[in-house]
Amino acid sequence: MSDGVEDADFTVRRLLELKKVGPTVKEWTLECFRVCGINDCKGARWIRCRRFVEREIAKAETKLRNIRRRPSQTDELYYLNSYCGLAAHLGISLSLTPLPPPFLITLLIPAHSVSIPSKSTVSCETCQIKSRKIKNISRRLKRAQTNLRSHKLCLISQSKSANRLARSNKRLSKENHRLRDRVARLSERYTVVERNFRFLENANEVAQENLAEAHSGIVNLSDDRGVFSPDTVRTVMELSDYGVADERVGGVIESVCRLVGVQIDKVPSPSTVRNISLSSLTVAKMHVSERLGDAIDAGEYICLLSDETNKKGNKYQLFGAGLAKGDGGQDVMVFGLTQVADKTAKTAFDVLRERLDSLGGLGRGSEIDQFTDRFLAATTCTMSDRASTQLKFNAMIADYRASVLPKITAGWDKMTSEEQERTLEFHEFYCQLHTIANLTNVVLEILAEHERIVTGKEVPDLSPTVFAVVKEVARLFGDRSAGMHGCALEFKAWSKQNLSDCSFPSFLGHRFNVVFLLAARIFSQKQKLVQIIDECGGSKVELVKLAELLRLPLISEHLQILGMIDQLVTGPLWRVAENLKHVLETRSHASLLLSWVGHCKGDPISFFSRVSPVPSLQTIAAGTEEMLGKLLSVATSESSLEATVLLMEAMERYFKCLFVDFIDGGKYSGEVSEDTVERTQCALGHNRHIESAFGFVDRLHTHSPNMIVPRRLAKLMISKNHTTR
DNA sequence: CGGCGGGATGAATACTCTTC
DNA sequence: GAAGAGTATTCATCCCGCCG
Structure with a gap:
């Protein structure tokens, strides 16, 4: 479309350039004829050309204005470079020199004159060029067709080859899987063999060491570096556990080795024992x-x-x-002693x-x-x-x-609400040994009240005279008595000869049921105690007063009641609590106990029989028969029965309150699901x-x-x- | 009540051997 | 060669039980 050699007409742009030669249509047409190389400015062709030029320029200007109003360089260039059709109008063909590039928009006509080659030369050269081009293209086309055919053949053969490779790949993939499986199996076996090998290697080392030790006659507690063996460390811990002082551990090890005729290389020093501890x-x-x-x-x-x-x-x-x-039963792991x-x-x-x-x-792995x-x-x-x-x-x-x-x-989200509820189930149990300890106060309070009724004197709550007697005997005749009371030694000497075990445990060492236990023993040894005090007590005021108290019938009755509670209630309860296979077994003995208490309340004489409310446990109590025999050797007085009624009423209230979960209407009284039984298997009774x-x-x-x-x-x-x- | 022995602690220091 | 682990030694101090 440029005005190059091959162009054969005026472009609109060149037509517009004609306006620069002057203001009139005549001048534009003359210039047009000049460019075309026509000298004839008359006749019909001149008039036709003049009208054409005038019309076309006006059209071009209108068009250009429109384009500029709505600018689009593509449109503008296309318009300006398109042919106006003048050559056809004049019936000529021409070739024009190029105009400068159109994108500058300043459409300038070149300064030099446009040389127009002769019509015949232009046509011939163009044809030759075009002919050469066509020949070239034909040759290239032929070559391309040949190439295409050979490519097609090549692709066909490659496709066949690819199919072959795909089949082969499938086969090899299977083989690969098989081999991988085999490698995994072998790797597993290798791990096992390696582990065994390490184990045997260690065993071999140990055996060699032992052999060397046997030859040398010296047992090595430490290795070449002087680090003590794990067995030695364990022994040190055990010795510490047995209460051997840090500084003595080495000496103990040496002594034991001497005893069995073994020589050792060295023993841990006190500081090492400290570190190990x-x-x-x-x-x-x-x-x-x-x-x-x-x-x-x-x-x-x-x-x-x-x-x-x-x-x-x-x-x-x-x-x-x-x-x-x-x-059945439970294991307990203690942890977390902390000063707070x-x-x-x-x-x-x-x-x-x-x-x-x-x-x-x-912990290991997941436990962390x-x-x-x-x-x-x-x-x-x-x-x-x-x-x-x-x-x-x-x-x-x-x-x-x-x-x-x-x-x-x-x-959790997939569980039903019932399952969730069951998982959330939580149980609280309370120590039954504390129950026994707290029973002491209940009983003492009743005995104080009974003493008040019988004697008419003022007796402080929780401190009946019998309680003072129990404490006094424990102090003066107890295991931890200071030995300054001569009669305690007398009593000890006598009891060693006559009885297997009738010592008085210290009141300070305070087991839960110590008051009842002491009362039972005092009651059984009452005569002897009074006798010894009379013989060797001399003028010691406290001993004389104690003997006086021991002779009182009321004290004797109270001691008997306390002793019976020890034998029939607290002793068996203690053993039950310690030997529970499952905490829910409490249900059966709680109901037995309560029905027995209820029975004794109505018929106090049955309290002084040999039947424990928890009979299955009487057999566990060592020496029960002998002690019971002594407790029952004294006839029961009216006053004792009165006290018993009061006591049973109080005990019934107390046990009903404590075993509320286990008796009728309680949380665990009725049918308990198997799941709950399983979930509470780990619970203890104390x-x-x-x-x-x-x-x-x-x-x-x-x-x-x-x-x-x-x-x-x-x-x-x-x-x-x-x-x- | 005071002296003494036993058991335990913390701190400072030294030595040997291995690892980096 | 420095750093660290393991072991050992020493000293001042504390508290308890025993004994005279």
């Missing part, structure tokens, strides 16, 4: 962590035991986990979480994650005393558990393990006052959880 805390914790982790993984349920105590001004919090044993600033439920709860977190950190949450989710019941902070603490555990269970339990752990801590306080709490905890856990066994 401290590190034993980690061992003890790992033991608990693994045992609990395994139980949780196996879907076992946990009973959380908790209690707090005061020891020499320090407050301690302690926890335990009860786990169901296969043959206060006894609030929140502190206890925080301490529990912190202790569980620290246990979780020691959310150990605390998993532990509390597995906790289905609690065992504690009835202190208000404990009740609050139990409630906090239940709340936390309810918040954690949906997160921990797999597929909190004795925790109390005994506190006893252990108390003994440590006396024995080693400077011991730090972590070491106390380590000793406690190793001892109570049997870590070294």
Whole structure:
């Protein structure tokens, strides 16, 4: 479309350029004729051309204005470079020199003149060029066709080859899978063989060491580097557990080795024993962590035991986990002895979480994650005393558990609401040994009231004269009496000759049923005590007064009642609580006890018979028959029967209140689902393990006052959880 | 009541051996 | 060669029970 050699007409752009030669149509037409190389400016052709030029220029200007009003360079260029048709109008053909590029819009006519080649030359050269081009294109086309054919053949052969390869690939893929399976199997076998190899290698090393030791006659407790062997470390822990002082452990090992005729390379120094003792805390914790982790993984349920105590001004919090044993009964793992600033439920709860977190950190693999949450989710019941902070603490555990269970339990959302409710089920049990301890106050209160009625004197609540007698005998004749009362030695000497066991346990050592136990023993040895006081008491006021009191019929009656309670109620109850296979067994003996109490209330004489309300347990009580015989050797007075009626009324109220969950109308009185029975299998009837752990801590306080709490905890856990066994 | 022995602690320091 | 683990030694201090 440019005005090049091959152009054969005026473009609109060139037509518009004609206007630059002058203002009139005549001048434009003349210029047009000049460019075309026509000299004839007359006649019909001139007039036709003039009209054409005038019309076409006017059209072009209108068009250009329109384009500029709505600018579009493409339109403009297209318009300006299109032919106006003048050559055809004049009946000529022409060739024009190019105009400058159109995009400048300043449409300038070139300064030099346009040379127009002759018509015949232009036509011939163009044809030649075009002919050459056509020939070239034809040749290229032929070559392309040939290439295309050969490509087609090539593609066909490649397609066949690809098919072959696909089949081969399928076959090899199968083979590959087979080989992979085989490699996996071999790899497994390799792991086993490697493990066995390592084991045998270690065994070989040990055997070689033993052989070398046998040859040299020296047993090595440490390796080449001087590091003590795991067996030695365990022995050190065991010796510490037996109460051997750090400084003496080495000496003990040497002594034992000498005894069996073995020489050893060296023994751990006191500082090493100290280090081992401290590190034993980690061992003890790992033991608990693994045992609990395994139980949780196996879907076992946990009973959380908790209690707090005061020891020499320090407050301690302690926890335990009860786990169901296969043959009934429960195992208890003690953990988390912590010194606390206060006894609030929140502190206890925080301490529990912190202790569980620290246990979780020691576990293996999955146990590390959310150990605390998993532990509390597995906790289905609690065992504690009835202190208000404990009740609050139990409630906090239940709340936390309810918040954690949906997160921990797999597929919680898919469970029915009944299943969810069953999973959320939570039970609180209370220590039955505390029940026995608190019974003391109930009985003492009644005896005080009875004494008031009989004597008409003022008797303080909870302190009948018989209670003073019991305390006095324990003080003067007890196991821990200071030996400054000559008659205690007399009594001991006499009892050694005549009786198997009639010692008086110290009142301070305070077992739960100590008052009843002491009363039974005092009653049975009353005559002898009075006799010894008369013989050797001399003028000691306290002894004389005690003998006087012992002779009083009222004291004798009260001692008899207390003794009978020991034999028929507290003793059997104690043994029941300690030997419960399942906590729900409480139902049967609670109802037996209550019906017996009810019966005795109506017929007090039956209290003084040989029948315990829990008969199945009488057989467990050693020496019961002998003691009972002595208690019943004295005839029952009217006054005793009156006291018994009062006592039975009070005891009925007391036991009904305590066993409210287990008697008619209580939570566990009716039919209990199997699921609940399973979930409470881990619960204990008492909190004795925790109390005994506190006893252990108390003994440590006396024995080693400077011991730090972590070491106390380590000793406690190793001892109570049997870590070294 | 005071002296003494036993048991435990923390802190400072040293030595040997292995690992990086 | 430095750092660290394991072991050992020493000293001052504390608290309890026993004994005179």
